[in-house]
Amino acid sequence: EPEVTQTPSHQVTQMGQEVILRCVPISNHLYFYWYRQILGQKVEFLVSFYNNEISEKSEIFDDQFSVERPDGSNFTLKIRSTKLEDSAMYFCASNIVRVNEQYFGPGTRLTVT
Amino acid sequence: QKEVEQNSGPLSVPEGAIASLNCTYSDRVSQSFFWYRQYSGKSPELIMSIYSNGDKEDGRFTAQLNKASQYVSLLIRDSQPSDSATYLCAVVTGNQFYFGTGTSLTVIP
Helix, strand or coil, rough: CCCCCECCEEEEEEECCCEEEEEEEECCEEEEEEEEEECEEEHHHHHHHHEEEEEEEEECCCCCCCEECCCCCCCEEEEECCCCHCEEEEEEEEECCCCCCCECCCCCEECCC | CCEEECCCCCCCEEEEEEEEEEEECCCCCCCCEEEECCCCCCCCCEEEEECCCEEEECEEEEEECCCCCCEEEEECCCCCCCHHHEEEEEEEEECCCECCCCCCEEEEC
16 A cells, blocks of 8 residues: 655754754645644644645744745655754645645654754 | 634543533634544544534544534443544544544553
């Protein structure tokens, strides 16, 4: 069964460093998303991406964040200068049709020290 | 501010019982509704989707939607210990998915 994959599973970085989180969505899916979940809190929407551009973004997704689909399979989230409060699980998700069933990857745990 | 509210629990039910999970949402124009299960330290796993008023059944799971009351629920019949997890309600408005904080369910053997 096809699934969303994410790498790395755990990333530790120092405050102020740049990180890139990688995702491979399900191959025939067209809509891609990034979410974050701070420990013990709810899943929060960051950004949606369709047709090689951002569809929507939340207030969390400020200038420190960017997304890219550098080739036909990868979907990346870059955080330019990490802060302590960026420590969270970051989930990538995809769906084949807008507002349809969405499938999540296993997540990347980002720890900023 | 679009809100999705769930009782945080914990909800405890004995094995074999029916577990009832509830969710309310604030935005009347929300179109699509989903239930996810999340085990500790894992990603959300889709259980059910529901788009129109009424009930939708899938195995031991039944989702119920009442758009007039802005309410969606999930019933789990014949609850099993493996159902112990946090259940997330997700509501779609526009192209954004809004998640509740989740209800923690424990099924006691």
